[in-house]
Amino acid sequence: MANSRVDDLQAFLAVARDQSFTKAAAKLGVTPSALSHRMKALEERLGLRLLARTTRNVAATEAGERLIGSLTPLFDQIAMEVEALGELRDKPAGTIRISCTDDMIELCLRPKLADFLTNYPDVTIEFYVDYGFANVVAERFDAGIRLGEAISQDMIAIPLGPEMRLVVVGSPEYFSQHSEPETPYDLTNHACVDIRHRPDGAIYAWEFEKDGKEFTVKGQGQLVFNSIVHVLNAAVDGIGLAYVPEALANPYLADGRLRKVLTKWSPYFSGFHLYYPNRRQSSPAFSAFVDTFRYKS
Numbered sequence: 001m002a003n004s005r006v007d008d009l010q011a012f013l014a015v016a017r018d019q020s021f022t023k024a025a026a027k028l029g030v031t032p033s034a035l036s037h038r039m040k041a042l043e044e045r046l047g048l049r050l051l052a053r054t055t056r057n058v059a060a061t062e063a064g065e066r067l068i069g070s071l072t073p074l075f076d077q078i079a080m081e082v083e084a085l086g087e088l089r090d091k092p093a094g095t096i097r098i099s100c101t102d103d104m105i106e107l108c109l110r111p112k113l114a115d116f117l118t119n120y121p122d123v124t125i126e127f128y129v130d131y132g133f134a135n136v137v138a139e140r141f142d143a144g145i146r147l148g149e150a151i152s153q154d155m156i157a158i159p160l161g162p163e164m165r166l167v168v169v170g171s172p173e174y175f176s177q178h179s180e181p182e183t184p185y186d187l188t189n190h191a192c193v194d195i196r197h198r199p200d201g202a203i204y205a206w207e208f209e210k211d212g213k214e215f216t217v218k219g220q221g222q223l224v225f226n227s228i229v230h231v232l233n234a235a236v237d238g239i240g241l242a243y244v245p246e247a248l249a250n251p252y253l254a255d256g257r258l259r260k261v262l263t264k265w266s267p268y269f270s271g272f273h274l275y276y277p278n279r280r281q282s283s284p285a286f287s288a289f290v291d292t293f294r295y296k297s
Contacts, residue, residue, distance in 0.1 A: 008042045009071055011035060012050060016060045016068055080283075092284035093122035098274075099134045100127060100145035102229040103248050108145065108160040108272050109293060116292045123285045131197040131226045137277055142286055148270030157273040159295040164271045166207070167246045169258040173238035180261050181241075184208045184217045191240030192219025193231045206243045209267040271295070 014024040021032040021039075028035065043050050050064035060068055100109075105127060117123070128134070128141070136144040151157045168181070174191075181187055187206065194203045203224060205216035221240050225231050228244055235242035236257055242249075246266075252258040274290065282290070 005042075005045075008038055009067075010075065011038055012042060012064075013068065013071055013075065015039060015051065015058060016064060019057050019059060021058060091122055092120055092288045094283055094285040095124045095126060096143075096286055096289055097126045097128065097141045098143055098145065099130050099136055099139065099141045101131055102129055102227050103245055104145045104160075104272050105129070106229070107245065107247050108295075112292055116289070119292075120285065120288055123288070125289070129227075131195070132201075133197065136275070143274050143276035145272055145274055148273045151273055151275045154278060155275040156278050157275045158290055158293075159271065159273050160293055161247075161271040161295050162297065163268045165246055165266045165268045166243050167249060167260045167266050168206070168241055168243050168262045169232075169235050169249050169253070169260045170241045171236060171238040171258055172256065174235075174240065175259060184215075184262055184265050187217050187219040187241065190219055190221075192221040193234040193240045193242045194219070194221055194224045195228060195231050196224050196226055198226075207267075208262070208265040210265055214267075 011024070011028060014028055015021060015035065018024045018027070021035050025032040025035045039051055048063045049061050050067060052059050052061050052064075109127075113125075117125075133146065133150075134141065134144065136142075145160065148157060148159065168184075168187070170178075170180075178190060181190060184206070192206075196203050203218065205218045207214065207216050209215075219241070223234055223239060225234070228248070231242045232244045232248060232252075234240060235244070236252055241261075246260070249258055249260065253260060274293065
């Protein structure tokens with residue numbers, strides 16, 4: 001097949017993946033009009049309609065879905081083989097794409113990031129901050145970061161940090177106007193700064209444990225974020241109480257800008273892990289990343 005036709009197939013996958021000519025065209029460096037003409041020409045050559053177009057979006061037809069299923073593993077294999085050629089270089093090189101959240105970067109990666117980039121100048125790391133728990137395979141990430149207990153068993157999981165827990169924190173200014181909660185149930189009378197991980201998801205209910213029994217409490221508040229860093233900042237600013245990773249709050253606890261409460265109800269659980277498909281062929285760059293950021297107790 002001519003190179004131009006291979007390019008058309010890759011372009012088709014980009015359009016189908018983004019469900020948008022505009023988004024796919026931006027990634028491919030062409031105009032949406034030119035990309036649309038290429039797709040029409042591809043459909044004419046195949047004698048099949050691959051994309052169903054509406055005024056708002058683009059979706060693959062049944063034939064398109066079948067072609068996606070056939071092409072994706074082939075192009076993934078090509079990409080892995082090309083990436084594997086990096087083993088012939090003197091130094092690891094390439095781009096590593098990671099899906100994670102703000103606090104994961106802050107707690108697990110930031111302390112070692114500068115040294116890693118200095119040691120591996122030919123490696124680029126692209127972090128995508130996402131609280132919606134992206135599918136790393138479908139979204140073509142090299143790996144993601146989640147709590148160990150939330151990772152499916154068909155993934156390889158590498159610990160990035162120790163066990164952790166969430167703690168309820170508030171500022172001295174807040175507690176000067178509100179009494180400290182004595183039990184988690186008292187939180188219903190407090191201004192709680194909440195987090196919603198996905199636009200279509202529920203507000204996260206704060207999880208506690210007492211005498212081996214787990215339970216959740218939903219407080220009332222005027223602020224909801226989708227980033228734990230902003231939840232923490234709101235607590236520092238005296239707006240309300242926050243339920244955040246203890247390690248993330250420690251600098252503010254140490255200098256007195258925050259106080260923690262209800263700690264005997266806050267259980268420890270498995271910490272953050274890097275995860276990726278067990279069929280993934282590790283490149284030298286990715287192997288160096290894993291070796292650097294792996295938690296060593």
